[in-house]
Amino acid sequence: MSHVPSLGDRRALSRRGLFRAGGGLTAAAAGLLVGAGPAYAEVPDSVRFDLGGAGGNPVWKKSLHANWVMQSFAYDSVHQHIYFAQTNSQNSDPDHVGDLWITKTDTTGRQLGSMALHNFGHGVSIAVEPYNGSVYLWTEWMSSGSGFGTKVGRFAFQDGAVLEKTSGAIQDRTPSIGDAMVNPQPSIDPGTDRLLVRYKTGADQPRIVVFKLSDARAGRLSSSYRLAERALPSRGAWGSDNPFQGFAAYGRYVYLLEGRANGPSYLSVIDLNGVGQSTVIDRAQTxxxxxxxxxxxxxxxxxxxxxxxxxxxxxxxxxxxxREASVFYKSQFV
Structure with a gap:
């Protein structure tokens, strides 16, 4: 394995890639980076995952709690557990649009627990936050008629529990930054303790906004607290054939997963300091x-x-x- 520089040791990190893909303008100059105080010049530099190579495969064809489709997953790296979100692709009951199962496993996919969520959403993305002796999940929430969530909710995982969308145990953690917040989807970067929310402002107009996790946890999700915000690539006709399937962030870079069943699958890399709809790597097939x-x-x-x-x-x-779940990973850096 290649040497992994600390995210905190930013001065020692390479500046390569700063001017790639239209990223030569600083985010502040492009009006993309906003802080609670003076605007910063850029998101601090960090390493970037290499999308090539064999990688690893710790979870292979594992059955989860229900025979539903695995939609997303996230790690509790403190306890080395995975939380999978599953949706019922064959659901036709309007009273159960947006129902999800959450399955907790170890890092090999062995089941350890489960939880039911009623009328939450499609489960496109999930985030896991170990905090104060509990494990909190962040998911899309308040399902619309389309089956996708309209808000972001935070709540404690409880094995065996059934959580209704109206439960007082759910904290509303939907960003309020002035944009329309269509289908918000959360992710947590454990390397920097940041919450990222992917959302759309309209048809094929995806964006991403970033907050400190401590601010997001406390509900401070207004414009004055956002660390970064930028457009993501529009997907056009190509996107209709290759649906968006998930995202994750580590440091300065956001990674996107796209593809359809029985077809090719693609990984893309986004620089949070980039401008417009630029990418660092566009559609690297896996x-x-x-x-x-x-x-x-x-x-x-x-x-x-x-x-x-x-x-x-x-x-x-x-x-x-x-229905089964498999997980792969990349651990090398460019």
């Missing part, structure tokens, strides 16, 4: 899990492992009607 029956990319997360951080991404598969 062949991970290509032998899986009904292979469909589903979910991304950062796994903080004893050997260093890992960029994990998952696939749903279907073996004779049994």
């Amino acid at each position: 062949t991970a899990g290509q032998s899986l029956p009904g292979r469909e990319p589903q979910g991304m997360a950062i796994w903080t492992h004893s050997s260093g951080p890992r960029l994990a991404f998952g696939f749903h598969s279907n073996t004779d009607g049994v």
Whole structure:
């Protein structure tokens, strides 16, 4: 494994990539970076995952709590657990649009617990936050008629619990930055303790906004607290054939997962200091899990492992009607 510089040791990190993909303008100059005080010049530099190489495969064709489709996952790296979000793709009951199962496993996919969420959303992205002796989940919440969430909710995981969308145990943690917040989807960067929310302001107009996790936890999610905000690439007709399937962030870079069932799957890299709809790497195809029956990319997360951080991404598969989850990761850096 290559040497992994500390995110805190920013002066020692390479400046390479700063001027790639239209990123030569500072975020402040482009009006993309806003702080509670004076605007900063840029998101601090960090290492970037190398999307090539074999990587690892710690979870292979594991059945989860319900025979539902795995949509996303996230790591509790403190306790070395995974939390998977699952949706019922065959649901036709309007009273249960947006129902999700959460399955807790160890890092090999062995089941350790589960929790039901009623009328939350599609489960496109999930974040896990170990805090004060509990584990909190961040998910899309308040399902609309389309089955996707309209807000972001934070709540404690409780094995065996059933949580209704109207429960007082759910904290509303939806950003209020002036933009329309269509289908907000949360992710946590454990390397910098930041909350990132991907959302849309309209059809094919995806954006991302970043907050300190401590501010987000306390509900400070207004414009004056955002650390960064920028556009993500529009997906056009290509996106109709290759659905967005998840994202994760580590330091300065955001990673996107796209693809459809039984088709090619793609990873992209976004620089939070970039401008417009620029990318660092556009649609690097991955062949991970290509032998899986009904292979469909589903979910991304950062796994903080004893050997260093890992960029994990998952696939749903279907073996004779049994729905399964597999997870792969990259751990090298460019």
